[in-house]
Structure formats: structure tokens, C-alpha cells
Amino acid sequence: MSKMAFDYSKWDNIEISDDEADCHPNIDKASWFRMKHRSRVEREDTEAADRKSMEAENRADGERESEILRILAEIKAGGEAAEYEDEEALSGELVEVRTRVKERVDKIDFMEKNKKWNVDNMGTVTHNKTIISGKGSDPSDLVGGMVSGAKGASGKIGPTSERDAVESYSNFVEAHEAVLEDYLATRDIEQCKGKIHEHGGTLLHEHAQSYILLSCLEDEMNGYHDKMVLSARNSQILSHVTELATSLQRHPRDVVLPFFKRIAEEQYRKGFEEAVAGFASRIENRAVEKRKEMDAAKAAEGGGDDDYEVLSKEERAGPGGLDPVDVFEGLPQSMQEAFEAKDMAMLQVALEAMTPDEAKKHMDACEKSGLWVANKAQADAEAAEA
Numbered sequence: 001m002s003k004m005a006f007d008y009s010k011w012d013n014i015e016i017s018d019d020e021a022d023c024h025p026n027i028d029k030a031s032w033f034r035m036k037h038r039s040r041v042e043r044e045d046t047e048a049a050d051r052k053s054m055e056a057e058n059r060a061d062g063e064r065e066s067e068i069l070r071i072l073a074e075i076k077a078g079g080e081a082a083e084y085e086d087e088e089a090l091s092g093e094l095v096e097v098r099t100r101v102k103e104r105v106d107k108i109d110f111m112e113k114n115k116k117w118n119v120d121n122m123g124t125v126t127h128n129k130t131i132i133s134g135k136g137s138d139p140s141d142l143v144g145g146m147v148s149g150a151k152g153a154s155g156k157i158g159p160t161s162e163r164d165a166v167e168s169y170s171n172f173v174e175a176h177e178a179v180l181e182d183y184l185a186t187r188d189i190e191q192c193k194g195k196i197h198e199h200g201g202t203l204l205h206e207h208a209q210s211y212i213l214l215s216c217l218e219d220e221m222n223g224y225h226d227k228m229v230l231s232a233r234n235s236q237i238l239s240h241v242t243e244l245a246t247s248l249q250r251h252p253r254d255v256v257l258p259f260f261k262r263i264a265e266e267q268y269r270k271g272f273e274e275a276v277a278g279f280a281s282r283i284e285n286r287a288v289e290k291r292k293e294m295d296a297a298k299a300a301e302g303g304g305d306d307d308y309e310v311l312s313k314e315e316r317a318g319p320g321g322l323d324p325v326d327v328f329e330g331l332p333q334s335m336q337e338a339f340e341a342k343d344m345a346m347l348q349v350a351l352e353a354m355t356p357d358e359a360k361k362h363m364d365a366c367e368k369s370g371l372w373v374a375n376k377a378q379a380d381a382e383a384a385e386a
Contacts (some may be wrong), residue, residue, distance in 0.1 A: 040118060047111060061097045068094045110210040172207040179203070179213055186233045192237055192258045197253075203238055204252045213236070216280075220287040234282040240272065320368020327369040331362060339371065 334350035366372035
């Protein structure tokens with residue numbers, strides 16, 4: 001029989017930390033496995049330290065061996081070393097050095113041959129490769145970057161104020177309302193899948209969820225129940241895709257196909273339809289509550305809009321003949337906020353930020369429209385000082 005090309009005998013000594021054969025029934029298995037693992041790690045660390053020490057000593061003895069051989073060669077050649085070096089002593093030292101090196105090499109070979117193999121040392125990683133899927137796996141792919149923790153174009157994370165949040169939602173709706181309405185009106189579920197693939201960055205955005213929820217509530221309150229139910233179903237498709245992505249720790253776009261494949265099965269489709277029915281029921285209940293709230297608010301205001309008198313532009317005109325509404329809308333944002341808050345300090349700061357001519361122009365317009373009464377402001381200031 002021909003000799004085997006490889007020696008597989010080393011695989012006869014494999015150590016398994018979670019082997020239950022040597023675990024006493026009265027000992028907790030988890031603790032036993034941890035103890036064996038810790039003992040194995042400590043043994044391997046000790047062996048590695050011993051091997052490193054022996055290899056360092058072998059290198060030092062190797063250098064000494066080279067030095068002795070050089071001196072002996074010089075002695076035989078009749079060089080200067082022959083006058084002050086003992087050839088016999090050097091030969092004896094050479095034998096000792098080589099003996100020590102051989103002993104260490106034999107010990108290292110023995111350690112390697114009798115090494116216990118386990119899951120940590122049976123193999124090594126020689127090549128590592130990470131593959132990232134395409135466009136759908138990038139969180140910035142969602143329009144506006146409004147993913148939790150994602151940075152926007154300004155470098156800030158999320159809206160910095162309530163005003164920013166409102167403006168962000170308003171801008172999103174203005175830019176993508178046509179896509180959202182087209183999706184809400186889609187009846188065929190396969191077409192829904194295609195539109196999510198085509199406009200996933202928009203439809204899977206958090207602002208899209210808010211828009212669809214408000215649309216469902218508005219449709220129900222306006223009596224368009226069938227339209228609300230269709231919108232509710234399409235809304236639940238997006239919600240289920242997002243929830244599935246969260247559970248799988250994947251980007252929502254990556255789970256669109258698995259979701260539609262799942263709801264094609266009878267058991268999952270029934271669960272999805274129950275979720276749609278529950279969502280539509282909550283919308284109906286909220287619509288009833290909202291109507292009651294609106295009726296109560298109207299009653300508290302004394303009968304609603306019929307009690308208010310609508311003034312014409314001429315009737316609104318101030319002492320200088322200017323319309324206060326037009327003047328207010330033409331003021332800089334800082335002055336508008338000061339008037340709304342009725343804050344003199346804010347108004348003073350806003351005026352100081354302008355040139356004298358610009359500040360005078362705006363204040364003259366405010367006086368002529370009645371937004372600013374100079375004598376009243378002076379009287380209020382004198383009363384405050386008193």
C-alpha cells in the first residue's frame with residue numbers, strides 16, 4: 001500500500017468545550033463548559049508564552065553559533081583570533097549551543113504534534129470579504145435622509161425644533177404628494193409592489209406614513225369610507241414592510257419581495273387582512289372622536305364662524321391708510337415673531353440688526369397700519385418705570 005500524502009493523525013486530538021461526556025450530573029453544565037473553556041484558554045496562553053520564549057533563545061543561540069564559527073574559521077586561517085581565543089573551549093561551547101537549540105526544537109515539535117485542536121485554532125481566516133447589497137441597503141436612500149440617526153445635508157441629526165419638523169413635513173408633501181396620492185389610489189396589490197420598488201425612497205419615508213394616516217382620517221370624516229379602506233390597506237403594506245425590515249435588521253427595500261411572497265400564502269394573508277380591518281376600525285373611531293372635538297370647540301367659541309364679522313381691506317386700514325395684514329406679511333421674520341410674542345425686547349433686537357433706513361421704513365409702515373401705536377408704547381414704558 002502506498003504511503004499517504006498527508007498525515008491526518010493530528011486531527012485525532014480534537015478538544016470540544018461543550019462535550020457532556022465528562023460532566024457529572026450534579027454539576028451545572030453551563031458552568032462546567034465555561035470552566036473548561038477558561039482552562040483551555042489559560043493552557044494555550046501558557047504554551048504560546050513558552051514557545052515564544054524558546055524561539056527567542058534559539059535566535060540568540062543561533063547568533064552565538066554564527067559568531068563561534070566565524071572565530072574558529074579565523075583561528076584556522078591564522079588570524080588575530082588565534083592569539084587570544086581558545087579553540088578547544090570554543091569547540092566545546094559550539095557543541096553545547098547546538099545541543100540546547102536541538103532540545104528546544106524537539107520540545108516545540110512535540111508541543112505542535114500533541115497540540116489539542118479546538119474551534120478557535122483549527123483554522124485561520126486567510127481572506128475576508130464583505131458584500132453590501134445595492135441601492136436599497138443604504139439608509140440615505142430614503143428621501144430626505146429621515147432615518148433614525150441619519151444626518152441630513154446640514155450635518156444635523158433630525159429636526160432641531162418643532163418649526164423645522166413642520167417645515168420638513170411640508171416640504172416633503174409638496175415635493176411628493178403626487179406619488180403618495182397615486183399609491184393610495186392603487187387597487188391591484190401587484191401594482192403596489194411595483195410602485196414601492198419604483199418609489200421606495202419616498203413611500204417608505206416616515207413623513208409618508210404620517211401623510212397616509214392623515215389622508216385616511218380625512219377621507220373617513222368626509223364620508224369617503226371606501227377610499228379610506230383602500231388607503232388603509234396600502235398603508236398597512238408599508239407598515240408591515242417596515243416592521244419586517246426591523247425584525248430582520250435589514251433596510252425596508254430589501255424585504256419588499258419577501259413580504260409580498262409571504263402574504264401570498266393563505267395563513268399570512270388572513271393575518272394581514274385582519275390587521276387592515278383593525279387599522280380601518282381605529283380610523284373610524286378616531287373620526288367620530290375628532291368630529292366630537294370639533295363640535296365641542298365650535299360650541300366653546302360661541303357658535304362658530306357665523307359670529308365673526310369679516311372686514312374688508314378698507315375697513316381694516318390703519319390711521320395711515322395701510323392694511324395691517326399686508327404690512328405684517330411684508331415685515332422681516334424677526335419682526336413678525338416679535339409682534340406675535342408681543343415682546344419689546346425681541347423687537348428692539350430685530351430693529352438693531354437692520355440699517356437705520358430699513359428700520360425706519362418698517363416702523364413707519366407699522367404706525368400707518370395700526371400695528372404699532374407710538375404714544376401707547378411710550379405710555380406703557382413710563383408706567384413700567386413708575
